[in-house]
Amino acid sequence: MNFDQKDPAYFWDTWKFSSKNGQQYWQFEIPEELKPIIQSDSDWEKPEGVAFLKALDRAFLFDKKINPNSADRLLRYAHRKQAGEPSIIPSDDSFSLKEKARIALLNGFSFYETLQEPDGNWSGDYGGPLFLIPGLVIASYITGSPFEKPMQVLMKRNIWNHQNEDGGWGLHIEGHSTMFGTVMQYVTLRILGENLSNPDMKRAQDWILSHGGATKAPQWGKFYLSVLNVYEWKGNDALLPEMWKFPKWVPFHPGKYWCHNRMIFLPMSYCFGKKVKAELTPLVKELRKELYTSDYDSINWKKARREACQTDIYHPVSKWYLRLSTIINGYERIHSKRFRKKALNYVEDYIDFEDTYTRYINIGPVNQAINSIYAWHHHGKDSEQFKNHLKRWKDYLWIAEDGAKMAGYNGSQLWDTAFAGQALIEADMENHFPVMAEKIYRYIDSSQIERNAKEYDKFWGDVTLGCWPFSTIDHGWAITDCTSEGMKTAILYNRKEHIQKQHHIDLERLKPAVDWLLSMQNKDGGWASYEKQRAPKWIEVLNPALLFENIMTEATYTECSSASIQGLNEFTKHHDYRKEDIQRALDRGGRFLKSKQDPDGSWYGCWAVCYTYGTWFGMEGLLTAGYKGYEDGTPAPEIQKACEFLLSKQRADGSWGESFESCVQHRYVEHEDGQIVNTAWALLALMKAKHPDRTAIEKGIAFILSRQEASGDFPQEGVSGIFNGNCAITYTAYRNVFPLWAIGRYYRWYS
Incomplete structure (x- = not known):
């Protein structure tokens, strides 16, 4: 057996991917020609086994000098074999930006649908940390x-x-x-x-x-x-x-x-x-x-x-x-x-x-x-x-x-699926992709946590019933922003009667999530991640790790607070349950976000890179809480400063590009190249505020369109996630979801 002559695809085919109820895993399958030879672990010492393993190793050679972030090519390869090629519409330089945006949305969602799992979620590489x-x-x-x-x-x-x-x-x-x-x-x-x-x-x-x-x-x-x-x-x-x-x-x-x-x-x-x-x-x-x-x-x-x-x-x-x-x-x-x-x-x-x-x-x-x-x-x-x-x-x-x-978790299934669902709705594309929309709702439905832990109060736990996790229902830890994004997506899809739903996420199922989110608001008006703050901030002085910051106690975050504000606001627009409590929470949450804004108008992003991400969440939260954008030309000062900050960071090619070093150094650090994900976050913020500088926005959209590949996919660029200030982590879904979301917001509201 001459494995040296085999194409890398031969070895990629030995790894089979499965996803069931969000549980994702890879499994090795011995090639047919080796099955008579390799019947136990010791058989890998045979000449044929040694030759195969050496060739397997070569098939995964990777040059980090080009980009240390893998592009999840194996998963895309496996799905392409299963789902076939996406349906692609050709574009042309003579088309208007609006028409190019429409085609980019159709091609982008067509490609992304080929990656959707049968249970409705998206799987992906959530690596990055080497320890x-x-x-x-x-x-x-x-x-x-x-x-x-x-x-x-x-x-x-x-x-x-x-x-x-x-x-x-x-x-x-x-x-x-x-x-x-x-x-x-x-x-x-x-x-x-x-x-x-x-x-x-x-x-x-x-x-x-x-x-x-x-x-x-x-x-x-x-x-x-x-x-x-x-x-x-x-x-x-x-x-x-x-x-x-x-x-x-x-x-x-x-x-x-x-x-x-x-x-x-x-x-x-x-x-x-x-x-x-x-x-x-x-x-x-x-x-x-x-x-x-x-x-x-x-x-x-x-x-x-x-x-x-x-x-x-x-x-x-x-x-x-x-x-x-x-x-x-x-x-x-x-x-x-x-x-x-x-x-x-x-x-x-x-x-x-x-x-x-x-x-x-x-x-x-x-x-x-x-x-x-x-x-x-x-x-x-x-x-x-x-x-x-x-x-x-x-x-x-x-x-x-x-x-x-x-991976840094057992996946980011709920998180990625909720954002994909919101992007699809805002782009008004759910009619073009009805099966995708139906499967999104199905995953949101099936991943709502159905249990509380027994004796959770004995072991420093909390209620989880009715909330949403970051990944899967089995994982079971409730998180404020995941619960908010899950609930928000469910409500948006509930309003679309043409989307088929096997089970309805009705008011009674949403009430526990609302109750929990309201109970999770802290004294300063903000929301932390998993739990309410339990200890004073000063215990961070007892942090022994050397490697990370903010690990000793829960902190209130711009992103979690903004997401909670958005989720509660979406709920109260359509339901009367605890309306006054929700309004008080929104008011307090808005004041918290205002207090977290830096003097230059930006917000620090704690969970992604970095000021573009934090500022997007900060602005979305303030606008949802009632702060005025540019609708009548007189925005709230906080919104005006945030927009000025973002526009000051736009590059000549229309892009934004931010390095993970921004998170580490707590200051905006330019990436060596424009980044589609940072660009999308900045554009989403500016368009949410109804900023009048169409030239800046259209330059940003044109940049994103220029990076879209012929398949409808987008390239993997720099690392986009972060945690505890110092450790970067990969979110491969971000390169698809956020550019499409930005294009969709432009196509729907700005073009």
Whole structure:
């Protein structure tokens, strides 16, 4: 069998994609000619197996110098084979901009419909962070649960594809090299079978050693290395499970943390309390020699707690954290075994609660990996709990042309589908795409959360019944902006009687979402993400991560507040339920958004890049809350300043282009090129305000049209998502949805 002569498509065809009720996953299928030869994992060592895996690896070579963001070509290839080519209408330079916009909408939605899943949602690459897959690979190693060989090959290929020129890896695919990124990728590659005979491994080791060795990894790195048994637990600041038994009035009780931080600290505190670590295997012994600048047994682990590589430090630890850690480290030396056992019992119950409620998906990828280690250690490898985790690993693994990666969630299905649905309606295109519209509504319907967790108040939870998640109904965590966008989309589609609906999302189903959103408004008038603020903002001084900002407690966000305002406003336009309460909430929300506006007229975007995104949400929210646009030529001062800010950033070619560094540096940083997604956000804001500068708007629309491909698709450009100020993340749907939405708003209202 000569696999060297095979086209890359041959190897792409071995990966089959499935989506059912939003659950998305890739599965490897052995080619027919190999089935008689490869019947077990050990058979991959046969000459035919080795040759296939080498050729598979070559089929996923990827040049990050062109663009580190993969274009989700594998998914598009698979859907094209299933759905066929989209119906394309030719355009012509002689056409008016309005006619070009109409054709672009028809072609764009025609293409996007080919990517829609049978259950109505859109799937896609939600990768970007590089520290996620190492956690899962470490979990697989510790628990003795290796991935199948083809998956291992593509995991390694993805890591190699994103190695920086200096030999290291960053926090994310566009980031500079860091100790955390490099150490995590290094140990992952070693677990997956690489060694120092590979020159690129040697470059990575040289980077680590030249920057001081793995003792300089930040806290999360120290934790992962500890469970892998290549770093000592005493080199960590204590992750005390006893903190869960603090009185609830303690401001920094972990139950008051932001939920992602809370659900990561939870299994971390179990692992620390039990001092969980891998067996001392030959690989572990080798890593102990390879990762440090001095002999492992001579390392001063107490001193190592405070060591950190300068390249990693984004949010330095404060003197208050250092003082608190001195106290908790002192307690660890003399801790009560009885109290520890009691605390661990609660932690175990809490982890089981989270696993059960989320149907073993968990809130995110980090605690999925660590909860898996917990389930293996506490319940046993043969337990149903651990087996259920293993089944969910595939929900987080994504295959693209750059290899296999771990997504930042189990997908962004509801989020992307709601925006696509709103874009279709505003463009007045639902009659052209009735099947797409029907399937959108079906997914909005089927993803509304149908349950509350049992004993949620015992485990710092909240009601979720009637809300919407970010991804799937199984995931089950309610989020303010997702609930708002889900509800808003449902209401918009309810008004379109010609769209077929199997089940109707009626008033009784919407009431719980409205009640929850109203209850989630904070004292400052804004909305946070998952929960109401529980702790004072000052506990951010106890942030130990170094890598991220705003992780200690919920914060009120421009985007979540704007979405909540829009969702509640859409509801109250058509229903009388709690009308006065909603109006008060809208007024307070508008004042909150006004307070968040920067002096230059912009808003900082916390969940995407960055000021174009935040300003779009800020303006949509204020306009929805009653602030005047340019309808009669006398806009509200806040709207005028925001428009002036956006217009000041428009480039000569009509585009807007913003780098993720805007998020990191908290100032507008130009991208080296115009970006269709940033351009769409800016245009959506300007057109929502009815800004009179048609020339600027039409130049922006012309730019977007110029980037549309012959297939109706749009190119993948720079990374567009962000979280916690410092980590970029990919949203491949954004390149389709937002340009089409902007074109649709122009075609419908401006042309």
